[in-house]
Amino acid sequence: AQTVTQSQPEMSVQEAETVTLSCTYDTSESNYYLFWYKQPPSRQMILVIRQEAYKQQNATENRFSVNFQKAAKSFSLKISDSQLGDTAMYFCAFMKHQGGSEKLVFGKGTKLTVNP
């Protein structure tokens, strides 16, 4: 069974600095997708970034980038120039095909606090 592990329950960073959130996963599949979702306090969960397993190039979205190491099954999220609005729970997720659809398997989350 696929599992997703986020080893850092909580992290903090100073505004304008860079922080990296860790995620490892376990799978025997060769084609899959990985996601980072962000859930701000009392607000909706939104997609931060997505990575296709067969693409070697790391995905980037503005200040957010990933370090995807397929052989090591590692998928870390780097946030550059941290802003107060980045304070949120961050969830790493693995997508697999099951039954008639595609399912996300989530890690337990990392609570990130950006300090002024």
Next chain:
Amino acid sequence: DVKVTQSSRYLVKRTGEKVFLECVQDMDHENMFWYRQDPGLGLRLIYFSYDVKMKEKGDIPEGYSVSREKKERFSLILESASTNQTSMYLCASSFVSLGETQYFGPGTRLLVL
């Protein structure tokens, strides 16, 4: 923009009551999902549906049922609410294809007394 709405943000129910949580999406997505979110446990999938009247169990279906009579609406039903079902419930939807983004609703925080 994709919009996923849930019928209530907060709900308080008594043990043994039948509880309905409603989710509506406006993007013609085939897939719809119900998750439960608990501190320290992340999100766990309860049920999902990839078409009208189709449903599949997720990882924690016990004590729950679902209904999807129309493509845009997916209901989660607690037949007899119990205190251990106190939680945050999140609905999501997506197109049916590997790699498609799931879009989430704002969540319903349910308290069962």
